[in-house]
Amino acid sequence: MILVTAGHVDHGKTSLIRALTGQNTDRLPEEKRRGMTIDLGYAFMPFADGQRLAFIDVPGHEKFINNMLVGVSHARHALLVLACDDGVMPQTREHLQILAMLPLKSLTLVLTKSDLVERARIDEVAAESEALLREFALKASGVFSVSASNGQGIDSLREHILALASSELQLEKACIVADAQQAFRMTMDRAFSVKGAGWVVTGTVISGSVKVGDSLFSSGQKDKLRIRGIHCQGQESQTALPGTRVALNLSGVDNHRAPQRGDWLSSLPQPDACGRPVVQIRAFEPVTHWQSVHCHHGAEHTLGRISQLTEADERGYCLAELVLDKPLILCQDDPIVLRHASGKHTLGAGRVLALTVPNRKKRTDERLAFLGRLADAKTPAAALAHLGRQQALAVADLAWRWQLTEAGLSRVIEESGLSRHGGFLLAPELLEAEQQHYLSLLEQYHQQHPDQLGLGRNRLLRMSHSKLPLPLAVLILERLCRDRRMVLRGALLQLPQHRMTLDPQAEACWQRLSPWLEQQDTPVWVTEMAEYLELEPGELRPLCFQLVQQGFITAVVKDRYLLSSKLCHYADLIRGHLDQKGQLETAEFKTMIGLGRKVSIQLLEFFDRSGFTRRKYRSNSREIRDAELFWSHEGWRKNIGVEPTRDCWQPHPDLKSGRLTGDDVLPSKDREIIENEFS
Numbered sequence: 001m002i003l004v005t006a007g008h009v010d011h012g013k014t015s016l017i018r019a020l021t022g023q024n025t026d027r028l029p030e031e032k033r034r035g036m037t038i039d040l041g042y043a044f045m046p047f048a049d050g051q052r053l054a055f056i057d058v059p060g061h062e063k064f065i066n067n068m069l070v071g072v073s074h075a076r077h078a079l080l081v082l083a084c085d086d087g088v089m090p091q092t093r094e095h096l097q098i099l100a101m102l103p104l105k106s107l108t109l110v111l112t113k114s115d116l117v118e119r120a121r122i123d124e125v126a127a128e129s130e131a132l133l134r135e136f137a138l139k140a141s142g143v144f145s146v147s148a149s150n151g152q153g154i155d156s157l158r159e160h161i162l163a164l165a166s167s168e169l170q171l172e173k174a175c176i177v178a179d180a181q182q183a184f185r186m187t188m189d190r191a192f193s194v195k196g197a198g199w200v201v202t203g204t205v206i207s208g209s210v211k212v213g214d215s216l217f218s219s220g221q222k223d224k225l226r227i228r229g230i231h232c233q234g235q236e237s238q239t240a241l242p243g244t245r246v247a248l249n250l251s252g253v254d255n256h257r258a259p260q261r262g263d264w265l266s267s268l269p270q271p272d273a274c275g276r277p278v279v280q281i282r283a284f285e286p287v288t289h290w291q292s293v294h295c296h297h298g299a300e301h302t303l304g305r306i307s308q309l310t311e312a313d314e315r316g317y318c319l320a321e322l323v324l325d326k327p328l329i330l331c332q333d334d335p336i337v338l339r340h341a342s343g344k345h346t347l348g349a350g351r352v353l354a355l356t357v358p359n360r361k362k363r364t365d366e367r368l369a370f371l372g373r374l375a376d377a378k379t380p381a382a383a384l385a386h387l388g389r390q391q392a393l394a395v396a397d398l399a400w401r402w403q404l405t406e407a408g409l410s411r412v413i414e415e416s417g418l419s420r421h422g423g424f425l426l427a428p429e430l431l432e433a434e435q436q437h438y439l440s441l442l443e444q445y446h447q448q449h450p451d452q453l454g455l456g457r458n459r460l461l462r463m464s465h466s467k468l469p470l471p472l473a474v475l476i477l478e479r480l481c482r483d484r485r486m487v488l489r490g491a492l493l494q495l496p497q498h499r500m501t502l503d504p505q506a507e508a509c510w511q512r513l514s515p516w517l518e519q520q521d522t523p524v525w526v527t528e529m530a531e532y533l534e535l536e537p538g539e540l541r542p543l544c545f546q547l548v549q550q551g552f553i554t555a556v557v558k559d560r561y562l563l564s565s566k567l568c569h570y571a572d573l574i575r576g577h578l579d580q581k582g583q584l585e586t587a588e589f590k591t592m593i594g595l596g597r598k599v600s601i602q603l604l605e606f607f608d609r610s611g612f613t614r615r616k617y618r619s620n621s622r623e624i625r626d627a628e629l630f631w632s633h634e635g636w637r638k639n640i641g642v643e644p645t646r647d648c649w650q651p652h653p654d655l656k657s658g659r660l661t662g663d664d665v666l667p668s669k670d671r672e673i674i675e676n677e678f679s
């Protein structure tokens with residue numbers, strides 16, 4: 001357990017810690033000379049079971065409030081110190097304001113210098129300070145009047161602190177399972193090099209634990225740093241636990257970048273720093289839009305501006321975007337203390353709600369309601385459920401966001417009710433809405449283009465204006481195909497019930513063309529077909545594309561087509577030959593089909609490209625590439641489980657087992673050429 005002091009300058013914080021522990025927390029020569037705390041001081045007190053309590057002594061002078069903020073930033077137990085002679089002073093109030101914004105577990109009121117005043121004055125200051133606590137909706141867990149000079153009241157205060165510590169210890173034991181699911185995170189408040197040992201950094205463990213030998217990520221460091229030694233609560237230890245003061249001896253520090261106050265140490269890789277977090281602000285005085293403020297986060301500090309998203313409610317809460325001069329490494333729910341730009345007083349505090357901000361539509365009712373719900377979420381699982389209903393979430397980003405280990409993240413995902421798709425999370429209703437959107441787009445397309453087989457994947461995704469990350473959108477399309485709500489025909493997606501029809505003009509051309517094509521054993525050029533139909537080749541190409549999509553004809557090479565049924569006949573001949581002899585020479589194929597050498601090679605190369613045959617290395621003979629993937633009417637039906645559009649030849653739906661690669665129906669090169677020309 002760590003106890004942090006707070007209170008006005010010279011009210012006796014350092015003397016109190018010395019009276020309790022026998023240790024002087026003022027360590028700098030300047031502090032000793034001036035009799036004033038400048039930077040944070042630390043002291044430790046033994047406790048039952050070999051445990052130790054840690055004290056952080058903060059400076060009371062307003063000039064050193066930055067250091068005070070570093071000390072209290074992760075405090076859970078505080079001692080508010082007031083001198084009986086002075087009573088409530090400006091920094092008493094300001095420190096209390098700051099404590100009021102932290103998730104404190106206990107606040108003890110200590111009235112010092114009791115030896116200097118009468119009993120009546122002590123009662124007066126006690127009443128005054130309790131009234132102040134009520135103003136900030138805080139309640140003291142105990143009020144003690146003490147004197148560091150004559151030791152009066154120190155023993156009862158010590159007993160109170162020890163009682164607090166033992167109940168905290170019980171709680172810590174109960175929380176041990178939850179803590180095991182938290183990743184390690186600590187902010188450095190001191191970093192120094194020790195001769196013979198190397199770099200030592202100190203700080204408060206915010207979450208998780210580490211042991212000697214572990215490696216950690218650190219902001220500003222290229223490589224991971226290894227822990228060589230640990231001091232926990234002021235004594236040597238093998239582990240560092242959450243909520244303790246630790247000093248870590250680190251190896252692997254970059255020679256060009258020394259560790260410094262404000263750096264983060266974590267067991268998770270750290271994301272880029274965030275320059276525009278969305279926060280929920282609780283302000284003690286009205287804030288204005290674009291107001292300049294000092295932002296304190298952990299041991300870091302930067303200037304920034306408040307870009308208000310909502311007006312403050314009656315309790316002083318509002319939503320805002322912080323536009324930071326120096327980006328900070330943030331997590332969900334991290335507190336950011338905001339002080340007036342003059343540095344004279346504290347305005348309030350922000351709690352981080354989101355780390356990314358849309359460029360537009362930041363203040364729509366919908367978005368503000370979403371942020372409001374996010375602010376009200378009590379647990380990571382509840383927050384995750386809200387986020388997942390709004391957008392797809394990359395699992396990789398979530399562990400850092402809530403500082404969770406793998407086990408912790410799996411539990412939170414399970415509790416959130418979101419479904420996992422590859423590396424993404426999505427609410428079931430959002431998934432269904434997205435699927436419906438794709439289906440209705442496809443339906444519209446079929447209605448507008450009955451003569452087309454369907455839409456390519458990329459074109460459908462472009463038409464959908466989907467905000468989903470591309471890998472997730474592809475996964476959703478694949479899922480639709482798997483569920484048979486969509487069918488992948490070659491490289492094109494269509495609805496299962498879609499039956500393609502030729503437009504009347506194309507149908508008329510096809511009626512004339514098909515008997516003529518029946519007589520052609522050799523693939524014919526588009527120019528020959530155009531001549532036969534007395535059309536321009538340019539007019540005929542779109543028709544050819546439709547006929548290819550229907551499966552009537554197939555492009556053996558660019559602009560050279562053969563009836564698909566004839567191609568299927570040649571395939572059967574090849575299969576028969578290979579079944580008997582195991583391999584097929586080009587010359588054998590030429591004799592088999594009775595065509596010229598050039599066209600025979602074009603046909604064989606087509607079969608190679610479409611995955612049916614394979615040309616043996618440095619030879620002119622072919623073999624079956626994969627008997628399982630052999631195409632035929634039967635094989636085709638068996639493999640993709642649906643009927644072809646018409647009773648015609650279709651190639652196998654791809655070697656890549658139905659993934660949306662676009663290599664089927666037509667050999668990929670021909671498809672590309674034709675699609676580029678016509679679609």
Ligand SMILES: Nc1nc2c(ncn2[C@@H]2O[C@H](COP(=O)(O)OP(=O)(O)OP(=O)(O)O)[C@@H](O)[C@H]2O)c(=O)[nH]1
Pocket residue numbers: 008009010011012013014015016035036037038058059060061112113114115116146147148149150
């Ligand atoms: N008579 C009397 N003097 C006290 C008592 N506690 C502290 N003092 C004196 O008050 C002065 C300030 O005490 P510190 O302990 O340095 O006060 P502080 O709050 O730590 O000061 P900063 O850290 O600089 O804000 C010193 O001269 C102390 O000797 C007390 O209980 N009785």
